[in-house]
Amino acid sequence: xxxxxxxxxxxxxxxxxxxxxxxxxxxxxxxxxxxxxxxxxxxxxxxxxxxxxxxxxxxxxxxxxxxxxxxxxxxxxxxxxxxxxxxxxxxxxxxxxxxxxxxxxxxxxxxxxxxxxxxxxxxxxxxxxxxxxxxxxxxxxxxxxxxxxxxxxxxxxxxxxxxxxxxxxxxxxxxxxxxxxxxxxxxxxxxxxxxxxxxxxxxxxxxxxxxxxxxxxxxxxxxxxxxxxxxxxxxxxxxxxxxxxxxxxxxxxxxxxxxxxxxxxxxxxxxxxxxxxxxxxxxxxxxxxxxxxxxxxxxxxxxxxxxxxxxxxxxxxxxxxxxxxxxxxxxxxxxxxxxxxxxxxxxxxxxxxxxxxxxxxxxxxxxxxxxxxxxxxxxxxxx
Amino acid sequence: xxxxxxxxxxxxxxxxxxxxxxxxxxxxxxxxxxxxxxxxxxxxxxxxxxxxxxxxxxxxxxxxxxxxxxxxxxxxxxxxxxxxxxxxxxxxxxxxxxxxxxxxxxxxxxxxxxxxxxxxxxxxxxxxxxxxxxxxxxxxxxxxxxxxxxxxxxxxxxxxxxxxxxxxxxxxxxxxxxxxxxxxxxxxxxxxxxxxxxxxxxxxxxxxxxxxxxxxxxxxxxxxxxxxxxxxxxxxxxxxxxxxxxxxxxxxxxxxxxxxxxxxxxxxxxxxxxxxxxxxxxxxxxxxxx
Numbered sequence: 001x002x003x004x005x006x007x008x009x010x011x012x013x014x015x016x017x018x019x020x021x022x023x024x025x026x027x028x029x030x031x032x033x034x035x036x037x038x039x040x041x042x043x044x045x046x047x048x049x050x051x052x053x054x055x056x057x058x059x060x061x062x063x064x065x066x067x068x069x070x071x072x073x074x075x076x077x078x079x080x081x082x083x084x085x086x087x088x089x090x091x092x093x094x095x096x097x098x099x100x101x102x103x104x105x106x107x108x109x110x111x112x113x114x115x116x117x118x119x120x121x122x123x124x125x126x127x128x129x130x131x132x133x134x135x136x137x138x139x140x141x142x143x144x145x146x147x148x149x150x151x152x153x154x155x156x157x158x159x160x161x162x163x164x165x166x167x168x169x170x171x172x173x174x175x176x177x178x179x180x181x182x183x184x185x186x187x188x189x190x191x192x193x194x195x196x197x198x199x200x201x202x203x204x205x206x207x208x209x210x211x212x213x214x215x216x217x218x219x220x221x222x223x224x225x226x227x228x229x230x231x232x233x234x235x236x237x238x239x240x241x242x243x244x245x246x247x248x249x250x251x252x253x254x255x256x257x258x259x260x261x262x263x264x265x266x267x268x269x270x271x272x273x274x275x276x277x278x279x280x281x282x283x284x285x286x287x288x289x290x291x292x293x294x295x296x297x298x299x300x301x302x303x304x305x306x307x308x309x310x311x312x313x314x315x316x317x318x319x320x321x322x323x324x325x326x327x328x329x330x331x332x333x334x335x336x337x338x339x340x341x342x343x344x345x346x347x348x349x350x351x352x353x354x355x356x357x358x359x360x361x362x363x364x365x366x367x368x369x370x371x372x373x374x375x376x377x378x379x380x381x382x383x
Numbered sequence: 384x385x386x387x388x389x390x391x392x393x394x395x396x397x398x399x400x401x402x403x404x405x406x407x408x409x410x411x412x413x414x415x416x417x418x419x420x421x422x423x424x425x426x427x428x429x430x431x432x433x434x435x436x437x438x439x440x441x442x443x444x445x446x447x448x449x450x451x452x453x454x455x456x457x458x459x460x461x462x463x464x465x466x467x468x469x470x471x472x473x474x475x476x477x478x479x480x481x482x483x484x485x486x487x488x489x490x491x492x493x494x495x496x497x498x499x500x501x502x503x504x505x506x507x508x509x510x511x512x513x514x515x516x517x518x519x520x521x522x523x524x525x526x527x528x529x530x531x532x533x534x535x536x537x538x539x540x541x542x543x544x545x546x547x548x549x550x551x552x553x554x555x556x557x558x559x560x561x562x563x564x565x566x567x568x569x570x571x572x573x574x575x576x577x578x579x580x581x582x583x584x585x586x587x588x589x590x591x592x593x594x595x596x597x598x599x600x601x602x603x604x605x606x607x608x609x610x611x612x613x614x615x616x617x618x619x620x621x622x623x624x625x626x627x628x629x630x631x632x633x634x635x636x637x638x639x640x641x642x643x644x645x646x647x648x649x650x651x652x653x654x655x656x657x658x659x660x661x662x663x664x665x666x667x668x669x670x671x672x673x
Contacts (some may be wrong), residue, residue: 110596144493186485213484213486215483215484247628249621249622260539261538262539262563263536266592266622267543270660273620284629288403317519317522318508370543371660
């Protein structure tokens with residue numbers, strides 16, 4: 001889960017990575033007072049807190065020289081729409097006067113299966129951009145997670161990029177602290193861009209991105225709290241309460257797919273799309289779902305107004321077909337609209353499951369395999 | 384032959400007293416798997432389905448001479464369970480839980496690698512060598528002993544394929560769930576060599592999907608080291624970019640890294656047969672095997 005900048009900045013501060021002094025506001029009242037209460041000096045930078053790249057270009061970052069300007073900018077920016085995202089919070093910080101700007105991040109690298117330090121002396125620009133224009137200016141150092149950050153890594157980093165070796169001590173603190181944050185918060189990415197060297201020779205993080213592994217979030221009460229403040233699609237939210245993953249595929253699609261595994265889900269979507277139909281939503285039940293949970297899953301998917309056909313494909317291993325069937329039956333008993341459900345069951349307790357499905361009154365069709373299910377979906381009979 | 388597990392496998396079940404642990408231990412015993420011990424902290428001394436339960440993996444291994452372990456424990460206890468098995472020098476460790484934190488697995492991966500231990504999963508259905516042994520939760524009735532080795536990131540796509548293969552009389556030497564997560568303990572490239580060296584295996588099936596570079600690495604390995612025919616399927620062609628498709632590992636980056644197109648291209652260049660669907664895997668196999 002990607003954190004908003006102010007939350008990332010809070011984490012940096014917690015780990016002793018220097019950041020610019022600032023204040024977060026979520027109302028347009030008394031902006032100048034809030035700025036002076038936070039003891040900020042003008043000029044200040046006002047930054048929209050949205051989870052989208054390129055917000056500067058879209059007008060999401062503005063400068064104010066006094067309280068009046070800050071108030072005016074806030075009134076325009078707060079609660080506005082920025083690239084399709086509503087701005088619910090602004091971060092106001094003192095404007096920095098950097099001497100130099102670098103790029104520093106640690107990401108979880110799938111290839112080396114290590115935390116990977118990415119460092120570039122070209123800071124303040126998108127790293128993907130640098131990767132295209134100056135690939136040789138980007139330094140990548142995989143860290144053996146059993147060893148962590150050792151001094152030689154920092155020495156290597158400074159030597160390779162030609163950065164003043166007197167900065168070794170400060171850089172060491174920042175890198176070690178960023179690494180601790182990365183490991184303790186189960187990060188996929190912890191990025192500081194730009195990492196600035198100010199006129200007094202102090203290193204400061206001017207902007208940051210932190211992306212946290214959602215599987216690790218149960219250990220992080222502060223991040224769980226933060227997640228609750230983010231806007232989420234109601235169906236995604238409802239599904240996640242039952243530990244299901246609801247994915248919107250195409251906004252206008254009228255077919256939904258449900259399966260007990262991501263792989264089969266993807267295969268079904270591939271085959272349905274190949275037949276020229278549009279998949280609107282997909283729901284991954286995960287393994288071992290009970291009848292009660294299956295019922296909720298069917299209800300959630302069918303509550304999407306755009307969906308009129310649902311294909312449920314189950315290959316039972318850890319998931320038992322009879323449990324699935326019982327769940328579908330429960331859901332269909334409460335289903336008021338006339339939506340078509342096509343069910344394909346295979347694997348553990350298949351026979352018991354098929355019997356339950358056959359006892360359902362209404363438009364539930366059973367099929368023997370996926371191609372048959374896709375055929376039924378595309379035939380007019382279903383509508 | 385067959386790879387990783389066979390009739391000589393002596394299996395520990397970690398988490399044997401839990402709901403899933405009991406259910407699948409029973410299934411494994413029915414299949415003929417030699418489950419020699421269970422482990423649940425605090426429940427040592429009990430027996431489950433006739434299998435002795437121990438407090439620790441180390442004791443279980445000392446008392447029963449086990450040579451593999453499978454973890455039926457929740458995601459949040461997976462790391463500590465794997466650490467325990469690594470520390471006890473169990474040479475084969477299979478993890479099945481979904482939603483294991485990636486950082487947890489990263490440490491497990493590096494520790495296992497350092498000790499030369501073979502680690503599988505997480506988010507995997509396990510391993511089965513049909514007719515010999517199974518360590519996992521797969522519906523074993525659909526598997527049939529034979530000559531095709533199968534590696535899959537997805538459980539459901541693997542079942543689908545195996546089901547049709549068996550119906551056509553095409554059996555399997557060993558089927559391995561490498562798992563759907565971002566950092567699997569073993570990847571395709573780690574296992575292809577085992578199949579190449581296995582006299583029972585005549586052809587290899589890889590069921591990959593979008594995200595990561597495992598298929599590209601497999602392609603490199605195949606080009607250099609594999610002489611047996613390889614059939615590959617990549618799932619997720621129509622998945623939207625930047626969204627995880629349920630498997631934590633199945634995500635195409637905004638820049639296109641991990642896309643199905645790249646993977647198919649690499650595998651094709653390495654001489655693999657590319658299948659468009661699970662049905663087609665079986666059609667290609669029919670041509671090759673007969």
